[in-house]
Amino acid sequence: MDHNKVIERALIHIEGHLQQSLTVESVANTFNMSKYYFHRLFSAMVGCSLNQYILSRKLNASLTFIQNKNSSLTDIAYQLGFGTQASFTRAFKRQYGVAPSSLKTGLTTISPVPIPTVVKRPIKNINGDIVTDFTLSEFKETRISGIAFEVDLANDDYKEKIRAHSEMLLSHIDETIKGPCYVIYSNCQPDSTRFKVLFGIPSSIEIDKPYFFTVDVPQIFCARFNYCGEILDIGDILKSDYARFLKISRQETAETDIELIQAFNDVHHLDSTYHIYAPIKKLPTDSYL
Structure with missing residues (x-):
């Protein structure tokens, strides 16, 4: 079915x-x-x-x-x-x-x-209920170079701002650079609508611009989900999926500055499916992962 x-x-x-x-x-x-x-x-x-x-x-x-x-x-x-x-x-x-x-x-x-x-995504049965399919895994420590900026979700133009900055980075990347691409969202302050965003790749690139940075993302234990569709347009579904996952799986959110990581397999194909990594606490039963 x-x-x-x-x-x-x-x-x-x-x-x-x-x-x-x-x-x-x-x-x-x-x-x-x-x-x-x-x-x-x-x-x-x-x-x-x-x-x-x-x-x-x-x-x-x-x-x-x-x-x-x-x-x-x-x-x-x-x-x-x-x-x-x-x-x-x-x-x-x-x-x-x-x-x-x-x-x-x-x-x-x-x-x-x-x-x-x-919003098309796989599902799974857990504890007799249905949730968006997920895998518990470690997001390995990764050095990411790219463009960093801040957005305010309370402003109507936040989607355009994220897309414009993403295109700015892509304009500095040629076809010889292959591999994945990451969009990392971190909360500036608790309960704030302002987020920091890093759009980057795990490659060594040097661009002489004030908004280009290289950061080391630490290893984080996450729930990984698979989606297709513009993340900025499916935010409500993403939030309800995550809340349902936490309730049914009895997992807990981790205390970390990083809210979520969007991972694409190919930096030149951002219209493809992607993974969402949401940081969660590692429970004793997850120690084998």
């Missing part, structure tokens, strides 16, 4: 039946799966429960109905399966922070979002 395709089809099915009664059992039956396994699979792949997802998509669909201005809020509430207009309004305010009436009057504009893309 291709679990990625199952969830992709499930999202399409849900979107086409938002005005009908949808339950875990009814959706699971559509794909000839037990409701228990399907719910675990869906939660692991999407990052929220099926009921939470259905509610969010119903509210997303309501945006179009409200902006068409052909139906009352009561009609929209019943059309999407809310028991009353009051329950619809409460759910809408929880998700969007404003009452649906503010869209009706034109005071606020909220655009609907498309069906989310399923």
Whole structure:
């Protein structure tokens, strides 16, 4: 069974039946799966429960109905399966922070979002539940040369800043340099939105620029995950995957400045799959690794 395709089809099915009664059992039956396994699979792949997802998509669909201005809020509430207009309004305010009436009057504009893309990654069963596949391993001590900079996740331009600095390093690397590439994210301060980023390679390169550095990354015990897709666009899935992994595997995060390491096999092919190394504490049962 291709679990990625199952969830992709499930999202399409849900979107086409938002005005009908949808339950875990009814959706699971559509794909000839037990409701228990399907719910675990869906939660692991999407990052929220099926009921939470259905509610969010119903509210997303309501945006179009409200902006068409052909139906009352009561009609929209019943059309999407809310028991009353009051329950619809409460759910809408929880998700969007404003009452649906503010869209009706034109005071606020909220655009609907498309069906989310399923982030393709392998999964595994552990302790009777489903998590993104992982391997416990050591990230070996490595000397990395590259470009270091700082970003603030609270600013809207942080993605563009990371991409621009990455391209800056690549412009100084020719095709004769082969091998892996690393993007290392470290937290500047506890509970801060500002991160230090190092984009580099394990090769000796010397570039006479103020933002180019060589650092020695120490050996770190990590949980290693495998992903495909732009990491800056899958941040929410990555966070939910990691939280689910910690809960189900009963591992603990390590006290280290490094938050995570993104590792590509080829510095010239950054659109390929990559590994994520997340530092964790080494438990006595992990001593053989």
